[in-house]
Amino acid sequence: MYKLLRSPGLGIKLNIYVLFVLSIFLVSIIFLLNRNTKNLTEQVGSERVNEEVNILENRLAEIEDKLLVDINFLSTNVHFYQAVGRRNSEDVAAIINPANESLKLDDITVVDGDGIRLIDTAIDQSDFTEEDKLLATGLIGQKSIALLIEDNEGQTQISIAAVAPILSQTGNRLGAILMRRRVNDQFLDNLTFGRATVHLGMVYNDQIIARTILAPSDQPASDDMLANSIAVNSTSLSKAQIGQAVILDNLMAGIDGVPHAVAYVPLRAGSQTSPVVMVILVELEEIHAFQNRTLNTTVFIFTGLTLLALSIIYLAIHYITIRPLNALRSTAHTMTSGQYDQRVPVNSQDEVGQLAVAFNEMANAIEQREISLKEARERAEQADRVKSLFLASVSHELRTPLNAIINLTKFVGLGMYGAINDDQKDTLQKVEISGKHLLSLINDVLDISKIEAGSLELFIEEGLDLENIIQPAIETARGLLLEKNVTIHCTIEPGLPHLTGDEQRIRQIVLNLLSNACKFTEQGEIKVRASCHNDTILITVKDTGPGIDPSDHETIFEVFRQARSGVRKAEGTGLGLPISRRLAEAHEGRLWVESALGQGATFYVALPVQSTLEPTL
Amino acid sequence: MSDKVFLYFEDDALSRDVMQTCLTRGLRYDKVWIFEDSADFENRLSAIGAKPDVIFLDIHIEPLDGFAMLKLIRQSEKYQSTKVVALTASVMNEEVKTLREAGFDGVIAKPLDYDSFPRVLNRILAGEQVWHIK
Numbered sequence: 001m002y003k004l005l006r007s008p009g010l011g012i013k014l015n016i017y018v019l020f021v022l023s024i025f026l027v028s029i030i031f032l033l034n035r036n037t038k039n040l041t042e043q044v045g046s047e048r049v050n051e052e053v054n055i056l057e058n059r060l061a062e063i064e065d066k067l068l069v070d071i072n073f074l075s076t077n078v079h080f081y082q083a084v085g086r087r088n089s090e091d092v093a094a095i096i097n098p099a100n101e102s103l104k105l106d107d108i109t110v111v112d113g114d115g116i117r118l119i120d121t122a123i124d125q126s127d128f129t130e131e132d133k134l135l136a137t138g139l140i141g142q143k144s145i146a147l148l149i150e151d152n153e154g155q156t157q158i159s160i161a162a163v164a165p166i167l168s169q170t171g172n173r174l175g176a177i178l179m180r181r182r183v184n185d186q187f188l189d190n191l192t193f194g195r196a197t198v199h200l201g202m203v204y205n206d207q208i209i210a211r212t213i214l215a216p217s218d219q220p221a222s223d224d225m226l227a228n229s230i231a232v233n234s235t236s237l238s239k240a241q242i243g244q245a246v247i248l249d250n251l252m253a254g255i256d257g258v259p260h261a262v263a264y265v266p267l268r269a270g271s272q273t274s275p276v277v278m279v280i281l282v283e284l285e286e287i288h289a290f291q292n293r294t295l296n297t298t299v300f301i302f303t304g305l306t307l308l309a310l311s312i313i314y315l316a317i318h319y320i321t322i323r324p325l326n327a328l329r330s331t332a333h334t335m336t337s338g339q340y341d342q343r344v345p346v347n348s349q350d351e352v353g354q355l356a357v358a359f360n361e362m363a364n365a366i367e368q369r370e371i372s373l374k375e376a377r378e379r380a381e382q383a384d385r386v387k388s389l390f391l392a393s394v395s396h397e398l399r400t401p402l403n404a405i406i407n408l409t410k411f412v413g414l415g416m417y418g419a420i421n422d423d424q425k426d427t428l429q430k431v432e433i434s435g436k437h438l439l440s441l442i443n444d445v446l447d448i449s450k451i452e453a454g455s456l457e458l459f460i461e462e463g464l465d466l467e468n469i470i471q472p473a474i475e476t477a478r479g480l481l482l483e484k485n486v487t488i489h490c491t492i493e494p495g496l497p498h499l500t501g502d503e504q505r506i507r508q509i510v511l512n513l514l515s516n517a518c519k520f521t522e523q524g525e526i527k528v529r530a531s532c533h534n535d536t537i538l539i540t541v542k543d544t545g546p547g548i549d550p551s552d553h554e555t556i557f558e559v560f561r562q563a564r565s566g567v568r569k570a571e572g573t574g575l576g577l578p579i580s581r582r583l584a585e586a587h588e589g590r591l592w593v594e595s596a597l598g599q600g601a602t603f604y605v606a607l608p609v610q611s612t613l614e615p616t617l
Numbered sequence: 618m619s620d621k622v623f624l625y626f627e628d629d630a631l632s633r634d635v636m637q638t639c640l641t642r643g644l645r646y647d648k649v650w651i652f653e654d655s656a657d658f659e660n661r662l663s664a665i666g667a668k669p670d671v672i673f674l675d676i677h678i679e680p681l682d683g684f685a686m687l688k689l690i691r692q693s694e695k696y697q698s699t700k701v702v703a704l705t706a707s708v709m710n711e712e713v714k715t716l717r718e719a720g721f722d723g724v725i726a727k728p729l730d731y732d733s734f735p736r737v738l739n740r741i742l743a744g745e746q747v748w749h750i751k
Contacts, residue, residue, distance in 0.1 A: 396706040396707050399726075399728055400631075400727060403629075403632050403635055403728035404631030407638075407639065408634065408638075410731050411639075411642070411643070416642045417638075435728075439728060616714060
């Protein structure tokens with residue numbers, strides 16, 4: 001997987017880019033969708049909360065009206081005001097209690113003309129200050145509706161209360177009656193008709209006095225939207241406290257992100273304003289659900305389309321690019337391994353197709369070149385074979401007449417065909433020597449040709465005795481010194497190890513060195529020495545000739561070169577030393593010279609006792 | 618000097634002269650038969666009567682070349698002790714190897730080296746194989 005990510009294929013790479021671009025699209029779409037629906041939600045929320053404020057205000061007005069109607073109905077009842085006139089608590093209770101069965105008021109209090117309570121149905125009331133104040137206005141004949149804010153056993157209690165005087169038929173003030181509804185949780189529930197999407201809270205002195213069931217006890221305080229709302233909207237709350245209804249512009253996000261529209265409305269009783277504020281939260285569940293549905297659908301469709309697009313792109317890339325590229329790659333591999341007749345199919349005219357065409361053109365060129373190279377190589381090999389054949393043929397053709405020239409001359413010279421005089425004998429010897437010289441030239445040219453062509457083959461034998469190699473060479477060399485005052489001394493260390501190699505060729509090396517020494521030495525001596533040093537056989541040929549300038553020490557081993565100092569004396573092809581050095585090297589040995597002008601020359605041949613040469617047969 | 622019997626098959630007239638002179642005048646052998654081609658080889662061989670000690674074969678000869686003649690000689694019980702020596706002007710070592718593998722007893726290079734020839738011939742007659750061509 002890691003490797004895949006590090007060097008992904010073209011298809012994967014492209015898909016990653018496409019995925020990236022589409023992700024940006026998706027994020028943009030979600031952003032735009034959210035922004036647009038937010039505006040819509042705010043608009044809808046504002047309408048909904050306005051509607052709700054109207055409903056609530058109407059409802060409160062209804063409740064107040066009903067209180068006034070009820071209080072009117074009771075206070076004008078004959079039995080009731082007579083009972084009040086009699087100041088008979090029992091009679092009053094007998095009328096009030098059954099009436100409250102159906103009215104379900106939180107409190108009905110009746111006082112006589114002196115303000116003495118005949119009945120008070122609220123048994124949990126502890127502070128009567130506000131109630132008494134309101135009843136006092138009733139006793140002086142005022143009928144009104146008011147908001148009571150009381151401290152009832154440490155708890156602020158807010159009530160909507162109505163008060164009315166109790167009058168006799170003749171208009172005498174017999175007492176006063178007070179009816180109240182407490183603005184508690186249940187009251188607020190009634191106000192909303194128990195709808196779950198509308199939440200109300202009653203705030204006094206920045207405290208929530210009553211509320212619809214909104215913050216279940218098992219949820220953290222931070223989820224209490226009412227408390228959160230009044231905590232952050234103190235300005236709006238203050239405005240509402242001085243009697244100004246405020247509908248908030250911003251929606252409030254509730255639990256699970258459901259937006260809520262919020263309004264702060266002062267609670268009125270009659271024409272009176274009060275510092276009590278009603279907080280209204282309208283849950284915009286439906287629009288939130290719609291928003292979520294839209295979002296989910298968009299994401300779902302977009303994801304689906306993205307996957308589809310990725311698949312299409314992958315397949316397209318695969319067929320348009322990757323498959324032809326793979327074909328190119330495998331064909332290139334095949335060609336690398338030496339099969340030049342491979343071509344890639346051209347399936348299109350696009351860049352990939354053009355690449356395939358170019359590749360095929362290149363393959364054609366390579367194949368052509370390969371064919372030409374092969375032909376050239378074959379021609380060269382053919383030429384080599386022809387050359388070898390030619391050499392073998394030349395060798396054969398030249399040697400056959402030389403056989404007759406050399407030997408027949410010799411036979412006549414030896415008197416085998418009858419007596420000859422000394423002049424004739426001398427002349428015939430010269431012919432014979434010339435014939436042998438010609439033969440050696442032919443041999444040298446053949447040898448160097450074979451060496452240059454790398455076709456020199458040694459006839460390897462084991463157990464070669466140096467004595468047997470060197471002595472015949474010395475015998476031959478002595479023949480070259482007949483007319484000179486030069487002697488050959490030979491020292492072969494006793495007990496030399498036997499050699500592995502081509503006896504003829506090693507003798508040829510020694511003979512070459514010796515004949516050079518003979519050729520260039522006019523007087524003095526030639527010393528031949530064979531010894532062994534550290535598993536190396538060392539053959540030295542030392543003469544008292546003119547010597548060789550150190551600058552010529554390497555040139556003399558080059559083909560067709562002779563040292564300048566020896567040019568005039570040169571009789572050979574100049575091939576003897578190059579051939580000898582190559583022969584020594586073919587034996588894994590070395591051949592070199594140490595000399596200075598006027599000091600004579602010493603040639604060294606070093607041959608390893610242990611070599612990797614294998615016997616030919 | 619000796620009753621050794623020599624046979625030589627050679628298509629080059631001068632080479633025949635050289636060998637003839639060498640063996641008869643030089644080395645004083647008198648039982649020397651020399652043929653200019655290899656036609657009717659077996660009959661001519663048996664017509665000699667005497668068992669040859671050494672047969673010299675030119676390799677490039679018609680109609681049978683040296684290798685074919687060697688094969689016929691080796692097939693016959695009669696010539697078990699006869700030495701067969703190739704005479705060749707082709708002196709590449711690889712050819713020597715071929716000759717040796719074919720079953721020759723030795724090889725003598727052309728041009729013939731008269732100075733060393735008697736020694737070489739004696740070694741061959743003594744049963745030694747001679748492969749050094751120069």
